[in-house]
Amino acid sequence: MSMLEAAGVHVRFGDRVVLESVDLAVAEGEFHGVMGPNGAGKTTFFNVLTGRVKPSRGKVRLGGEDVTGLSPHRIAAKGIARSFQIMTLFDEFSARDNVMMGLPEFRARGLDVVHAVAGDRRFAEQASEALAAVGLVEKGDVRAKDLSYGDRRALEIAVALAQAPRVLCLDEPTSGLGSDGVQRLAALIARLKGKLTIVAIEHDMEFLFSLADRISVIHWGQVVARGTPHELQQNDWVRRSNLGKFA
Amino acid sequence: MMVGSKSSSEASRLVTPTMLVLWLVLATVPLWITRIGLYPYLGIEILIWSLYALAFNLVLGTAGLPSFGHGAYFGIGAYAFGLCQFDIVANLWICLVAAALAAGLAGALVALFISHRRGIYYAFMTIAFGQIFWTLAIKSHRITGGEDGLLKIKRLPADFGLVSFDLTDNVAFYYFVLAAFAVGVAALWRLVHSPYGRVVAAMRQSETRAAHLGYNVWLYKASIFALSAAVSGFAGGLFAMAQLAAFPDVMSLHQSGYVVMMTLVGGGLVSFWGPVIGVFLFLTARDVIGALTNAWMLYFGLLFIAIVLFRPEGIAGAISAALQQHSLNALRQRGTSAMRLLVGGGR
Ligand SMILES: Nc1ncnc2c1ncn2[C@@H]1O[C@H](COP(=O)(O)OP(=O)(O)OP(=O)(O)O)[C@@H](O)[C@H]1O
Ligand SMILES: [Mg+2]
Numbered sequence: 001m002s003m004l005e006a007a008g009v010h011v012r013f014g015d016r017v018v019l020e021s022v023d024l025a026v027a028e029g030e031f032h033g034v035m036g037p038n039g040a041g042k043t044t045f046f047n048v049l050t051g052r053v054k055p056s057r058g059k060v061r062l063g064g065e066d067v068t069g070l071s072p073h074r075i076a077a078k079g080i081a082r083s084f085q086i087m088t089l090f091d092e093f094s095a096r097d098n099v100m101m102g103l104p105e106f107r108a109r110g111l112d113v114v115h116a117v118a119g120d121r122r123f124a125e126q127a128s129e130a131l132a133a134v135g136l137v138e139k140g141d142v143r144a145k146d147l148s149y150g151d152r153r154a155l156e157i158a159v160a161l162a163q164a165p166r167v168l169c170l171d172e173p174t175s176g177l178g179s180d181g182v183q184r185l186a187a188l189i190a191r192l193k194g195k196l197t198i199v200a201i202e203h204d205m206e207f208l209f210s211l212a213d214r215i216s217v218i219h220w221g222q223v224v225a226r227g228t229p230h231e232l233q234q235n236d237w238v239r240r241s242n243l244g245k246f247a
Numbered sequence: 248m249m250v251g252s253k254s255s256s257e258a259s260r261l262v263t264p265t266m267l268v269l270w271l272v273l274a275t276v277p278l279w280i281t282r283i284g285l286y287p288y289l290g291i292e293i294l295i296w297s298l299y300a301l302a303f304n305l306v307l308g309t310a311g312l313p314s315f316g317h318g319a320y321f322g323i324g325a326y327a328f329g330l331c332q333f334d335i336v337a338n339l340w341i342c343l344v345a346a347a348l349a350a351g352l353a354g355a356l357v358a359l360f361i362s363h364r365r366g367i368y369y370a371f372m373t374i375a376f377g378q379i380f381w382t383l384a385i386k387s388h389r390i391t392g393g394e395d396g397l398l399k400i401k402r403l404p405a406d407f408g409l410v411s412f413d414l415t416d417n418v419a420f421y422y423f424v425l426a427a428f429a430v431g432v433a434a435l436w437r438l439v440h441s442p443y444g445r446v447v448a449a450m451r452q453s454e455t456r457a458a459h460l461g462y463n464v465w466l467y468k469a470s471i472f473a474l475s476a477a478v479s480g481f482a483g484g485l486f487a488m489a490q491l492a493a494f495p496d497v498m499s500l501h502q503s504g505y506v507v508m509m510t511l512v513g514g515g516l517v518s519f520w521g522p523v524i525g526v527f528l529f530l531t532a533r534d535v536i537g538a539l540t541n542a543w544m545l546y547f548g549l550l551f552i553a554i555v556l557f558r559p560e561g562i563a564g565a566i567s568a569a570l571q572q573h574s575l576n577a578l579r580q581r582g583t584s585a586m587r588l589l590v591g592g593g594r
Binding site: 071073088089092097101102106109114115116 | 437438440441442443444445446448449452453455456457458459460461462463464467581584
């Protein structure tokens with residue numbers, strides 16, 4: 001059984017069809033890449049997976065359970081975490097507090113109006129663990145808005161990791177990162193690989209082809225090609241389009 | 248909490264040396280206030296409005312939601328207090344609870360309709376509902392006394408079983424209000440620094456992010472509004488006791504604007520205590536400058552404009568920077584982005 005499964009996902013905005021019919025099945029522990037030209041609907045597809053956009057047709061299943069059309073907080077609670085193409089952090093909070101917000105234990109205490117957050121060591125420790133995973137542990141006290149761009153990207157991932165998700169959806173995690181940053185991220189993904197189910201939209205082909213177990217190409221509202229990096233490099237469509245230029 | 252989280256451990260202490268001094272000052276007000284040409288009733292007013300403004304700031308400052316009709320809940324609390332003692336039971340505690348409950352219910356009802364909104368839409372809806380409640384208060388002559396107000400409200404005795412305190416005298420009532428204020432402040436402080444308060448503050452910065460972390464944004468927005476309304480109503484109950492009456496004018500758009508001005512001028516966007524500073528300034532200016540010229544509101548209005556445009560960190564921000572607790576720049580940035588969120592609606 002797939003960890004994450006989308007079947008016949010159809011999305012239109014007004015009379016503009018963005019996704020015609022997208023299918024995707026991601027096995028547990030798989031790192032699945034998603035690529036496609038600008039405006040192909042990749043982010044929209046993530047928005048469907050995470051509840052921001054309700055598809056007019058099609059199904060999304062998480063671990064076999066139908067989660068189609070549930071609101072974002074429900075889907076998040078069921079275990080899909082995401083990062084955003086346009087970074088979305090709690091800018092006034094420290095890096096550690098950003099991560100803390102992601103902890104399921106913290107979420108479970110969200111309606112607690114009595115206890116002090118500051119006094120709770122457990123949250124701080126768990127948050128520090130997630131920060132350590134992305135190499136930010138020394139910057140835990142820095143406000144998110146004062147972090148460098150690369151550190152902010154890393155923080156987004158730390159927040160998602162703190163959620164202890166079943167599936168992690170990353171929307172262009174390397175965008176805007178220098179080559180150092182990309183390498184750091186690649187090393188992190190390599191460490192997570194196999195332990196976590198990951199779906200990543202990515203334009204950086206080198207990054208994707210070296211890390212992904214399988215890749216789906218979204219174009220014209222559907223998956224036009226799919227396979228292992230090796231298979232995709234042989235794919236005619238990918239070869240002809242500039243997506244495969246490095247292959 | 249509202250200031251950077253680097254200082255979260257230090258900032259989350261309610262009892263600090265500065266605070267002890269301030270509480271001491273508050274505790275001695277009746278002893279010296281007449282000597283400086285003012286009167287205990289002003290102290291009562293300041294404390295009650297401070298509690299109201301602190302409650303209001305849960306919505307404006309903590310949640311970043313522009314509520315411009317908050318007077319409605321203050322007023323509903325005042326009426327509920329009066330109606331409770333007339334029609335249900337003349338017991339101080341029960342009537343204060345009734346004030347909070349009635350305002351909280353009204354707030355919850357409104358929250359049902361507005362909590363999927365943000366920014367200017369939210370502001371418009373709160374104004375509209377505020378106007379509805381205000382109109383109801385004026386038109387329901389038989390219940391509220393209409394424009395004449397609900398008169399002859401009594402300052403019920405504070406009955407503790409073994410001892411009972413008569414509150415008819417302004418000094419005694421001042422101490423009662425001070426005690427209520429202290430309890431209210433402690434409760435609000437806890438709330439703001441609790442996990443719940445943290446989620447609300449996170450939601451102010453990004454609803455999208457909060458939702459995708461698994462927080463039910465609508466529920467938090469609705470509940471903080473209802474809580475704020477309830478505490479505003481509690482303050483309204485005290486106000487009815489202070490005035491010995493309940494009037495519709497505190498519910499008007501006009502007076503709902505006062506609490507917004509007080510909170511912003513004081514620095515509610517960057518500081519827990521901002522609203523208190525704003526209320527103190529507003530009400531003393533009304534009495535001191537107001538004794539000299541009718542145009543005191545003009546000066547306060549100009550101050551308000553200056554703050555909104557140039558000093559969004561407010562007076563609390565300036566004080567905090569002067570005491571070198573936080574950098575002025577950081578506070579100003581915070582204030583500016585908070586101001587933008589209020590109008591623009593955020594992410
Ligand atoms: N909420 C919306 N309302 C209307 N149109 C939308 C909405 N969201 C996305 N679109 C449109 O859908 C199309 C696909 O957008 P999407 O962001 O999913 O593309 P993408 O594949 O992620 O592109 P990129 O590589 O540039 O990030 C675009 O034409 C976009 O303008
Ligand atoms: Mg995109």
